[in-house]
Amino acid sequence: KAGVTQTPRYLIKTRGQQVTLSCSPISGHRSVSWYQQTPGQGLQFLFEYFSETQRNKGNFPGRFSGRQFSNSRSEMNVSTLELGDSALYLCASSLAGPENNSPLHFGNGTRLTVT
């Protein structure tokens, strides 16, 4: 069974630009979450989608947005990039919705560098 797939693996952008990251969850998983990992802040929750609906959102500015498609694939978008947005962006999928405890399975991430 294929794992969580994230594309691209690496991305270099300039301040002020926007970026779109893509995530394909494990087949059959309907919940997709996004996390940001930085050396200073660790792993921080961005948002979670379940059946195309955003169910939960972390404490990030509105420049960070996402969506989920009917096939459970998800994208996240960051607009007006800032240097501080440089990070590893991780996508994770889960079999169940929030009403059942089910572990998140992570992809290998997209390393975004903003110059």
Added chain:
Amino acid sequence: DQQVKQNSPSLSVQEGRISILNCDYTNSMFDYFLWYKKYPAEGPTFLISISSIKDKNEDGRFTVFLNKSAKHLSLHIVPSQPGDSAVYFCAASAREYGNKLVFGAGTILRVKS
């Protein structure tokens, strides 16, 4: 406000011995706890989890213990192997918060051969 804390940044253990990684939490709403292992340039890999209705869960060489009164959990790895060398993250969630995981800062485990 760090709701999940891993107070040991690193741990070094001899191959074959037990590795014990610790984690403390402050939010009593947390009812599901997980451990992840992470290698450089890869995403976290799920290891083991425990629900708040249990105090122990075992899977092969990995055992997680939960002490709700102390708001403390630990991961035991027996026997430790060099391939276990990685960063270990503790994470917690609450049903009320959906699938949102709150992570600790991680502990670097080095298993010496």
